[in-house]
Amino acid sequence: MSEDVFKALADPTRRTILDELAERDGQSLFEICSRLAMKHELALTRQAVSQHLAVLETAGLVVSRREGRYKFHDLNTQPLEQIVTRWLRPRAPESTP
Amino acid sequence: MSEDVFKALADPTRRTILDELAERDGQSLFEICSRLAMKHELALTRQAVSQHLAVLETAGLVVSRREGRYKFHDLNTQPLEQIVTRWLRPRAPESTP
DNA sequence: TTGATAGGCAAGTGACAACTTGCCTATCGT
DNA sequence: ACGATAGGCAAGTTGTCACTTGCCTATCAA
Numbered sequence: 075m076s077e078d079v080f081k082a083l084a085d086p087t088r089r090t091i092l093d094e095l096a097e098r099d100g101q102s103l104f105e106i107c108s109r110l111a112m113k114h115e116l117a118l119t120r121q122a123v124s125q126h127l128a129v130l131e132t133a134g135l136v137v138s139r140r141e142g143r144y145k146f147h148d149l150n151t152q153p154l155e156q157i158v159t160r161w162l163r164p165r166a167p168e169s170t171p
Numbered sequence: 172m173s174e175d176v177f178k179a180l181a182d183p184t185r186r187t188i189l190d191e192l193a194e195r196d197g198q199s200l201f202e203i204c205s206r207l208a209m210k211h212e213l214a215l216t217r218q219a220v221s222q223h224l225a226v227l228e229t230a231g232l233v234v235s236r237r238e239g240r241y242k243f244h245d246l247n248t249q250p251l252e253q254i255v256t257r258w259l260r261p262r263a264p265e266s267t268p
Numbered sequence: 269t270t271g272a273t274a275g276g277c278a279a280g281t282g283a284c285a286a287c288t289t290g291c292c293t294a295t296c297g298t
Numbered sequence: 299a300c301g302a303t304a305g306g307c308a309a310g311t312t313g314t315c316a317c318t319t320g321c322c323t324a325t326c327a328a
Contacts, residue, residue, distance in 0.1 A: 080180050080183075080186070081181055081285095083181075084177050085286080087286085089177065089257075104303090104305090120305080121287080121288075124305075124306075125287080126286090142296075142304090143294065143295040143304045143305075145304080149258065151259050154258060154259065157255075158254075160190075161190070162252075200274070200275065201275090215317075216317070218318075223316085239324095239326075240273070240325040240326065241275090242274080242275070
């Protein structure tokens with residue numbers, strides 16, 4: 075459902091998480107936590123980030139894979155494509171008549 | 172600010188308004204109200220729709236022009252383009268190595 | 269000028285979402 | 299086995315957002 079995608083993108087912290095995953099795929103929860111703290115001065119608890127990741131995963135924007143006690147997260151940009159084409163009408167060099 | 176764009180797109184009613192403006196540009200507040208009621212069974216007050224339009228206008232997704240006692244609203248898809256390219260990395264035929 | 273129409277401003281309410289706190293489970297190293 | 303590390307679950311709180319209600323301004327028609 076694209077509803078979940080829009081709701082997931084509504085939060086600035088979640089968008090920053092997507093930025094970080096776009097920069098480097100396959101990060102664990104703790105890696106994302108420290109990156110948010112270091113690079114973005116976002117001092118969130120581990121649970122807060124975990125909940126954000128759950129929202130992103132429900133939206134399909136993040137895919138996770140478990141390996142042992144680690145859980146790695148990957149970015150999935152596929153749900154983004156449909157949300158733009160929703161209002162972008164076929165391009166005409168001039169505006170519509 | 173793209174922050175406003177994401178917040179504007181977070182609400183399903185606002186997305187429906189964008190749908191209606193994509194279908195027909197230059198609608199007044201009352202036209203949008205009745206369209207939401209007729210086509211989408213969204214029985215909102217005039218003020219509710221007006222507030223939604225204000226949010227969309229702040230985000231730059233809707234541009235309005237006043238003529239007499241009427242205020243016409245037009246869709247502007249330009250702010251949408253940047254929000255996609257934010258995470259869409261350069262395309263490779265296969266997945267990243 | 270009066271009434272009707274199109275829209276605006278501001279305070280109040282209810283619901284949801286972000287975040288925290290506290291506790292619990294699972295995997296790895298020694 | 300034991301401690302440490304990586305993560306999960308659930309309840310509570312606070313703030314924000316969507317929506318309503320009530321009143322006010324501006325334009326047009328008669």
